[in-house]
Amino acid sequence: MGRLKGKVAIVTGGASGVGRATCRRFVAEGARVIVADIDQQGARATAEQLGDAALCAVLDVSSEQSWRAALDMAVSWAAKLDIVCNIAGMGRVGTIEELTLDDWNAMIAVNLTGTMLGCKLGLEAILRSGGSGAIINMNSIGGLVGPADIAGYNATKGGVTTLTKAVALHCGTKNYPVRCVSIHPTYIDTAMLDPSAMADAGGHAERLRQLSAKVPIGRIATAEDVANAVLFAASDEAAMITGSGILVDGGQLAGPWDAPEG
Numbered sequence: 001m002g003r004l005k006g007k008v009a010i011v012t013g014g015a016s017g018v019g020r021a022t023c024r025r026f027v028a029e030g031a032r033v034i035v036a037d038i039d040q041q042g043a044r045a046t047a048e049q050l051g052d053a054a055l056c057a058v059l060d061v062s063s064e065q066s067w068r069a070a071l072d073m074a075v076s077w078a079a080k081l082d083i084v085c086n087i088a089g090m091g092r093v094g095t096i097e098e099l100t101l102d103d104w105n106a107m108i109a110v111n112l113t114g115t116m117l118g119c120k121l122g123l124e125a126i127l128r129s130g131g132s133g134a135i136i137n138m139n140s141i142g143g144l145v146g147p148a149d150i151a152g153y154n155a156t157k158g159g160v161t162t163l164t165k166a167v168a169l170h171c172g173t174k175n176y177p178v179r180c181v182s183i184h185p186t187y188i189d190t191a192m193l194d195p196s197a198m199a200d201a202g203g204h205a206e207r208l209r210q211l212s213a214k215v216p217i218g219r220i221a222t223a224e225d226v227a228n229a230v231l232f233a234a235s236d237e238a239a240m241i242t243g244s245g246i247l248v249d250g251g252q253l254a255g256p257w258d259a260p261e262g
Contacts, residue, residue, distance in 0.1 A: 001028070001029060001030065002029060002030045003029040003030070003231065003235045003236075003237065004026055004029040004030050004031035004083075004231070004234065004235060005029070005030030005031075006030065007026075007030070007031045007032075007082040007083055007133060007234075008031065008032045008033075008034075008074065008078040008079075008080055008081050008082050008083070008131065009026050009031050009032070009033050009034070009081075009082065009083035009084070009085060009133075009234065010033075010034040010036055010057070010070065010071065010074050010081065010083070010084055010085065010122070011023050011026070011033055011034070011035060011036060011085040011087055012036045012037065012059060012061050012085065012086055012087050012088035012114070012118060013036075013037060013087040013088035013089065013138075014033075014034075014035035014036055014037050014042075014043055014046050014047075014087070015035070015037035015039040015041075015042025015043045015045070015046055016037075016039070016042055016190070016191060017188070017190035017191060017223050018087055018138065018185075018188065018190065018223045018226045018227055018230075019035075019037065019085075019087040019088065020035075020042075020046050020223070021222075021223035021224050021226070021227035022085055022087060022226075022227040022230045022231070023035050023046055023047075023050060023054065024046075024049075024050065024227070025224075025227045025228065025230070025231045026083075026231065026234070027050045027051075027053045027054060029231060029235075031053070031083070032053050032054070032055075032077075032078050033050065033053065033054045033055075034054075034055050034056075034057050034070065034073070034074045034077070034078075035047040035050070035054050035055065035056050035057065036057040036058075036059035036070050036088075037058070037059060037088065038058065038059060038060050038061075038088075040056070040058045043056045043057065043058065044056040055073070055074075055077050057069075057070040057073050057074070058070075059088075061086070061088045061110060061113075061114030061115075061117065061118065062109040062110055062113050062114050062117075063117075064117055064121070067117045067118065067121045067122075068121060071121055071122065071124075071125040074125065075125055075128075075129045079129065080126075080129040080130055080131040081122070081125045081126050081129050081131045082126060082131040082132060082133035082134075083133040083134055083135075083136070083234045084118050084119070084122030084123075084125075084126070084134075084135045084136070085135075085136045085138070085230060085234070086114065086115045086118040086119070086122075086135070086136065086137045086138060087136075087138040087230070088110060088114055088138075089110060089111050089114075089138055090106060090107055090110045090111065091107070091150065091153045092106070092107060092150075092152060092153065093149055093150055094149070094150070094151060094152065095148050095149055095151055096148075096151040099151050099152045103152060104152045107152050107153060107155075107156045108156055111153070111156035111157065111159075111160065112156045112159045112160065112163075115137050115160050115163065116163060118135070118137075119135055119137070119163065119167045119180065122135055123135065123167070123171070123176070123178060126178055127176060127178075131177075132177035132178065133177075133178065133179075133234065134178060134179040134180065134181060134233060134234050134238070134242075135167060135178060135179070135180045135181075136180075136181055136182075136183060136230050136233050136234055137160050137163070137164050137180070137181070137182045137183070138160075138182075138183055138226075138230075139157050139160050139161060139164075139182040139183055139184045139185075139245060140153070140154075140157045140184055140185060141184050141185070141186055141247070141249050141252060141253055142154040142157045142158075143157030143158050143160055143161040143182070143184060143245070144158075144161065144184060144245070144253065145253065146158075160182060161182060161245065164180050164181065164182040164243065164244075164245070165180075165243045165244075167180040168180040168181075168242040168243030168244075169243060171242070172242070172243075179238070179239075179241065179242035180242055180243065181233040181238065181241055181242060181243075181244065181245070181246060182244075182245040182246070183226060183229050183230055183233065183245065183246050183248060184245045184246065184247050184248065184249065185221050185225070185226045185229075185248040185249065186215055186220060186221055186248065186249040186250055186252045187211045187214075187215070187220040187221065188220065188221045188222070188223060188225075188226060189208060189220055189221070189222055189223070190223055208220060213259040214252065214257070214259070215249070215250040215251065215252050216250055216251035216252065216254065216257055217250030217251055218250075219250070220250070221248055221249075221250065225248055226248050229246050229248045232246070233246055
C-alpha cells in the first residue's frame with residue numbers, strides 16, 4: 001500500500017469501467033484523485049464512494065476550455081498535479097467500407113483529440129504546480145495491429161501510440177520530471193463491448209466466451225486488470241518506462257493462436 005502516497009491524479013472516464021477502477025486503485029494506494037467524466041452523475045457517484053480523497057469534475061475531453069477548467073480545479077483543490085490518466089474513450093465497430101464519417105469524427109474527437117489535450121494541458125498543469133509523475137494514455141491492441149472490423153478505432157489508437165512517444169521524448173529533451181506511457185489492453189469486459197455484437201452472439205455470456213477463445217490466457221481482461229497496469233505505469237516502480245506501451249493482452253499479440261478444442 002502507499003505506492004502513490006502524496007500524489008495527485010486526474011483520471012478521465014472516471015465514471016465507469018477502467019476509469020472508475022483506476023480511481024479506486026489510486027486512492028487505495030494513497031493518491032488524491034480528480035474523478036473526471038462528461039457523465040456528471042457517474043463521476044459524482046465514484047467520487048462519493050472514495051470519500052475525501054476524491055473530487056468530481058465534469059470534463060468533455062474534446063474541449064480545451066473544459067480541460068482547463070478541470071485542471072484548474074484540480075490544482076486549486078490539491079495544490080499540485082502529478083499524474084494525468086487519459087482513459088476516456090469510445091469505440092465504433094466497422095470496416096473501412098462500413099465506417100461512417102460521423103463515427104470517425106466522434107472517435108477522433110474523444111480518443112485522439114481528447115488524449116492530445118490531456119497530454120498538452122496536463123503537462124502544463126503538472127509543471128506549473130511543481131508536480132512530478134506521469135501521463136498515462138489508455139490505448140488498445142488496436143493501436144499496434146489493425147483488426148479489419150474496427151478500422152476507425154485502430155486509427156485513433158495508432159495515433160495515441162505515436163503521440164505517447166513524442167510526448168515522452170519531448171519531456172526527456174526538456175528534462176521534465178514527467179514520463180508518458182500507453183496501456184494496450186485486449187478486449188475488456190466493460191460497457192464498451194459492442195451491444196449489437198452481443199445480441200448477434202446470443203447474449204453477453206456467449207460473446208464473452210467467443211472473445212475469450214481469442215486470448216491465449218483463456219479470458220478477456222477485467223477493468224481491474226487494466227487499472228493495475230495503469231497503477232504500475234503511474235508509480236515510481238515504472239521510473240525507467242517512458243515512450244513505450246504496456247501490453248495487457250493475455251498473450252494475444254504474441255503470435256498466431258489456435259484455441260484449444262472443446
